[in-house]
Amino acid sequence: MSDQPVQIQIENLSIDYGARDASVTFRAVDNVNLDVKRGEFITVVGPSGCGKSTLLLALAGLVDYTGKLVIDGKQVSGPGADRAVVFQEASLLPWRSVTGNVAFGMEMRRFAKNEIPERVAALVELVGLTRFSDYHPHQLSGGMRQRVNIARALAVNPAVLLMDEPFGALDAQTREVMGAELLRIWESDRKTAVFVTHDVDEAIFLADRVVVMGRDPGRIKEVITVDLERPRLSEVTETAQFASYKHRLKEHLAADRAGQIQ
Amino acid sequence: MKGVKRANLFAAGGPFSGDWWIGPLMVILFLAVWEIAPRLGLVNEFFTSRPSLLLQAAIVDYGSRDFWSDALVSLVEFGIGFGLALLFGIPLGLLMGSSRFLREFFTTPLMALYVTPTMVLLPLLIIWVGIGMASRASVALIAAIFPIIINIVAGIDQVEKRLLQMAKVFGASWLNILTQIYIPATLPFLLTGVRLAIGRAVLTVIAAEMFVSQAGMGFKITMYGDSMRIDMLLVYVLTVSMFGYLMTRLVVLLEAKVSTWKQIA
Numbered sequence: 001m002s003d004q005p006v007q008i009q010i011e012n013l014s015i016d017y018g019a020r021d022a023s024v025t026f027r028a029v030d031n032v033n034l035d036v037k038r039g040e041f042i043t044v045v046g047p048s049g050c051g052k053s054t055l056l057l058a059l060a061g062l063v064d065y066t067g068k069l070v071i072d073g074k075q076v077s078g079p080g081a082d083r084a085v086v087f088q089e090a091s092l093l094p095w096r097s098v099t100g101n102v103a104f105g106m107e108m109r110r111f112a113k114n115e116i117p118e119r120v121a122a123l124v125e126l127v128g129l130t131r132f133s134d135y136h137p138h139q140l141s142g143g144m145r146q147r148v149n150i151a152r153a154l155a156v157n158p159a160v161l162l163m164d165e166p167f168g169a170l171d172a173q174t175r176e177v178m179g180a181e182l183l184r185i186w187e188s189d190r191k192t193a194v195f196v197t198h199d200v201d202e203a204i205f206l207a208d209r210v211v212v213m214g215r216d217p218g219r220i221k222e223v224i225t226v227d228l229e230r231p232r233l234s235e236v237t238e239t240a241q242f243a244s245y246k247h248r249l250k251e252h253l254a255a256d257r258a259g260q261i262q
Numbered sequence: 263m264k265g266v267k268r269a270n271l272f273a274a275g276g277p278f279s280g281d282w283w284i285g286p287l288m289v290i291l292f293l294a295v296w297e298i299a300p301r302l303g304l305v306n307e308f309f310t311s312r313p314s315l316l317l318q319a320a321i322v323d324y325g326s327r328d329f330w331s332d333a334l335v336s337l338v339e340f341g342i343g344f345g346l347a348l349l350f351g352i353p354l355g356l357l358m359g360s361s362r363f364l365r366e367f368f369t370t371p372l373m374a375l376y377v378t379p380t381m382v383l384l385p386l387l388i389i390w391v392g393i394g395m396a397s398r399a400s401v402a403l404i405a406a407i408f409p410i411i412i413n414i415v416a417g418i419d420q421v422e423k424r425l426l427q428m429a430k431v432f433g434a435s436w437l438n439i440l441t442q443i444y445i446p447a448t449l450p451f452l453l454t455g456v457r458l459a460i461g462r463a464v465l466t467v468i469a470a471e472m473f474v475s476q477a478g479m480g481f482k483i484t485m486y487g488d489s490m491r492i493d494m495l496l497v498y499v500l501t502v503s504m505f506g507y508l509m510t511r512l513v514v515l516l517e518a519k520v521s522t523w524k525q526i527a
Contacts, residue, residue: 060431079431091428095446104442108432156432 007192008036008059008160011068015054028054029065030217039190043207045197045249047256051218052196056164059194060085071160081109084153086163090145092137092152098124099133101148105156123151126185143174150182154191161186163195167202179205180234187231200249204228205237210245212252221252311492316500319493333501335478336467339395343402344463351407351459352452355414356444365415372411380405380466384473398470398478405466409458417451418444450521457513464506 013032018025029051036042044052057063059071061079069076071083084105092101102120111119124133127147137145146166153161166182167175179202186193197203203210207226214221226245228236236242293313300307307315323329358365380401387397421443429439471480479498486495 062427062430079433081433083431085428085431087424087428089424091422091424093425093443093446105432107442108429108434108438 004037004039006035007038007040007072008034008194009068009070010034010036013055013058013065013067013069015051015058015063015065017054027217029058030219031067032220034211034220034223036192036194038192041186041190041193041195041206041208042211043195043197043203043209044211044213045200045203045253046213046218046221047215047253048198049218050213050215050256052198052213053164054218055213056085056162056194056196059083059160060162081156082159083162084156084158084160086146086149086153086161086166088165088168090137090142090149092145092148094137097134097136098129098140098148101137102151102155105152109156111156119155120151123155126154126188127151127181141174142170143178146170146178147181150185154185159192161191161193163193165196165198167199168197175199175202176234182206183232200246200253201237203249204242204245205232205234210249212249214252214256224248308490309492311496315493316496320497323494323497332478332482332498335395335475336471336480336502339398339471339478340402340463340467342395342399343467344406344459346399346403347406347410347459347463348456350403351410351455352414354407355411355452355455356418356440356448358411359415359418359448360440360444372408375404376408376412380462381469381473384470388474393474397474398467401470402463402466406459406463409462410452410455413451413455413458414448417448420451421447450517453513453517453520457510457517460509460513461506464502464509468502 011033013029014027015029016025017028032055034042044055046052054063058065058069059076060083061076071080074080093104096104099120102123103116106116106119121130121133124130127150129144129147129151132140132144137148140148149166153163167178170178183206193206195203195206204226210224210226211220212222212224213219224245228239228241296310297313299305300310300312358368383404384397384401387400391397391400425443425447426439429443434442467478468480468483471478472484475481479502483495483498486492486498
């Protein structure tokens with residue numbers, strides 16, 4: 001991983017939310033610095049209100065920020081063809097089938113019309129939904145909807161894949177399965193990925209590096225490199241190494257909770 | 263796939279679900295009482311007429327050119343008023359729904375006009391466009407356009423913000439968002455508006471004809487009322503009802519077809 005060039009540069013990044021008249025502002029993200037290498041899988045973990053989702057929205061080009069936020073040499077100034085987002089809620093179009101939803105991003109980004117059906121079918125297969133390709137979202141389970149969500153994002157072949165707690169609304173078991181599935185899919189071409197979660201196990205299991213954020217104000221407290229072999233299987237969560245990472249992360253989060261009580 | 267769609271029509275709440283016979287039963291009972299009561303002398307036939315007399319009158323009416331020329335006059339007035347309501351109402355609703363400014367700008371006059379009985383505008387419209395078909399068509403237009411606009415705005419309101427955010431991330435243009443999100447999401451609401459608009463347009467056309475007209479279904483209804491021809495009067499009334507009912511039914515079928523995805527139990 002270390003031989004790869006830096007793809008995302010974040011320097012002194014701050015994000016303020018506020019009323020339109022700016023008399024009351026709230027600092028959601030304060031002075032964040034981070035470099036992400038090409039092909040790296042970054043997870044961002046922290047308590048609610050630490051600005052982790054806001055940071056991701058800034059990467060997606062959906063919120064204003066101050067500081068430096070550069071992807072492949074270009075300052076981020078809005079959504080771009082180099083990025084795709086997997087949202088927490090599947091945000092599928094209810095009147096489109098699985099196939100239609102996976103095609104949506106490609107249609108918006110004006111992929112060649114003859115190229116779309118083949119690529120969509122390949123991605124629907126990759127996420128294991130071929131049998132359900134004509135189903136509509138209301139006929140799918142939560143996990144299946146998130147598979148569609150992931151396929152739609154991958155279909156546009158983004159340089160950077162951004163994921164905002166994509167499994168946050170799923171039950172624990174489905175969540176574990178989806179995590180393993182995501183890694184399997186990701187292994188096939190190892191795109192640069194930024195994945196926001198509040199689940200410590202998920203954060204370690206997926207990541208090359210875990211970014212730990214704290215709150216008041218939202219900032220990076222530590223970046224932990226996860227030295228677990230890839231490809232990873234869910235058994236890795238049973239190892240002593242995994243447990244020690246987990247212990248370290250939990251200490252951070254416990255400290256945050258203690259701060260909150262005061 | 264076809265089989266699945268047909269099955270939906272018979273599903274609970276569908277038009278042919280298990281209770282389909284209750285509606286017709288009511289109609290048949292009503293017709294029977296209506297036929298028998300005057301024959302037994304329980305009510306005065308002069309005031310109520312009877313279904314069999316109605317049938318005779320209908321045969322005479324439907325065979326006459328007069329009836330069809332009146333029907334055509336009303337149909338054209340309805341068609342123009344309702345058609346223009348769709349033509350202007352849909353884009354206006356979409357604009358108002360997607361622009362905060364336009365919505366705030368138009369809401370008060372729109373709401374005021376919506377709750378005003380449209381017929382009170384008839385004298386004004388007659389001054390503006392004359393007592394011809396144009397006055398009846400325009401009063402129908404005004405009556406029909408509000409439910410269309412209001413339902414489209416409501417439809418756009420319920421479009422989830424996260425869908426818009428998602429579309430933006432994938433680089434959707436304003437036009438993409440309109441055609442790929444707002445219009446499909448609003449279609450079921452538009453159809454509800456259309457259903458209400460049909461009823462209002464039929465009502466105003468007939469009522470306007472009853473006030474100012476020398477032709478049309480409403481004119482004939484007043485005429486036969488004045489001459490105490492209950493049988494003829496009711497033939498016209500029932501024809502209007504059937505027309506409204508069939509149009510509404512058509513929209514209901516369309517609604518069921520369009521909004522299968524809305525059944526997110």
